[in-house]
Amino acid sequence: MTIFCSHCHRPLQAEMSCLPSRAKQAPSAPRPFRSTKSASKARRDQINAELQALRSLLPISAQEKERLSYLHTMALVCLRLRGAQLFPPGLAPPAGPALGTELLSLLPGFLLVLSADSKLVYISENVAQVLGLSVVELLAQGDTVFDILDGRVGEDVHRKLLLAREEPGREVTFVSEMRTSKAFRLQHGGNRVVAVCGRFVALRWPPSPCTTAFLALCTPVGQSPTEGEASSQDDIFQSMHLLDMTVIDVTESVTYHLGYRREELVGQSWYSLLHPEDADLAAAQHRAVALGAGAGPEAGTAVLRVLRRDRAWSWLRVWARRDGGCITCTCRCLREEEAAHLRARQPRTAAPP
Numbered sequence: 001m002t003i004f005c006s007h008c009h010r011p012l013q014a015e016m017s018c019l020p021s022r023a024k025q026a027p028s029a030p031r032p033f034r035s036t037k038s039a040s041k042a043r044r045d046q047i048n049a050e051l052q053a054l055r056s057l058l059p060i061s062a063q064e065k066e067r068l069s070y071l072h073t074m075a076l077v078c079l080r081l082r083g084a085q086l087f088p089p090g091l092a093p094p095a096g097p098a099l100g101t102e103l104l105s106l107l108p109g110f111l112l113v114l115s116a117d118s119k120l121v122y123i124s125e126n127v128a129q130v131l132g133l134s135v136v137e138l139l140a141q142g143d144t145v146f147d148i149l150d151g152r153v154g155e156d157v158h159r160k161l162l163l164a165r166e167e168p169g170r171e172v173t174f175v176s177e178m179r180t181s182k183a184f185r186l187q188h189g190g191n192r193v194v195a196v197c198g199r200f201v202a203l204r205w206p207p208s209p210c211t212t213a214f215l216a217l218c219t220p221v222g223q224s225p226t227e228g229e230a231s232s233q234d235d236i237f238q239s240m241h242l243l244d245m246t247v248i249d250v251t252e253s254v255t256y257h258l259g260y261r262r263e264e265l266v267g268q269s270w271y272s273l274l275h276p277e278d279a280d281l282a283a284a285q286h287r288a289v290a291l292g293a294g295a296g297p298e299a300g301t302a303v304l305r306v307l308r309r310d311r312a313w314s315w316l317r318v319w320a321r322r323d324g325g326c327i328t329c330t331c332r333c334l335r336e337e338e339a340a341h342l343r344a345r346q347p348r349t350a351a352p353p
Contacts, residue, residue, distance in 0.1 A: 109219035132184035259309030
């Protein structure tokens, strides 16, 4: 059946010249919000221009700006915006000396600032010395502290941060592995264990989530001291013993850590200072060092409790080595959280018969 046009009664398959001139000239309406190549390119160019403008405002060198990807640029911008919200330029106190490279190099770790909702606000530049990652590379992992920590401790960290937030000024410590560079993991066999010790501080009054920040120092845990560090670091002292572990000398800094004067310890047995529950572990370490048993640097390493002069117990990580007819112990003081983390990973060597 043929259908005819109502205007001229000609078949529709014929030319549509019969349609009104207005209908013939009216173009088909474009689809709303239809994307075209030119429109997409215009949007990309606009986004690129905005990112370039944001990148130009970042307080870093031109060389560093050139290496920034779009992701890194946005991560740094978000970090600066969170910092500006917590530390408004108009309300900030007069600035003191900037934390330069020399000052940061004196710290045993790097500085970390978090917002009330655990967002990263500030990371000191010396983080690269601890984790092998720059601030920019670390921010690429995510924008919260949980993104740079081992996920297995997330619940414990969340609980401690909540406790600290409810009681501003209360110091909390948590220990976890932090993400590191691939080169660091290849060199050290894994990520670095770091102790984060800090507290929430109200930056302005009245305190609120927008005006409080978690200020923390992040220090490596269980790092074996070098020869030079043993005599210069505040949390380390050394002792020298006969092969039966009788003390023949100890550095004067033992007074600061354990409360004893040097003269009080010389001639005493190392075992008289140890916690009874750690005697077997210390004996195993003693045997491994004195007889050359075991293999690797961890054979002469143990985490022990030692009695202070005030009758309290202090946690120490002890590196022992034999020097001829003597045994030298390098002792680093630990927080309870650090000691618990290391003890959980410490091999239990059998004590000598």
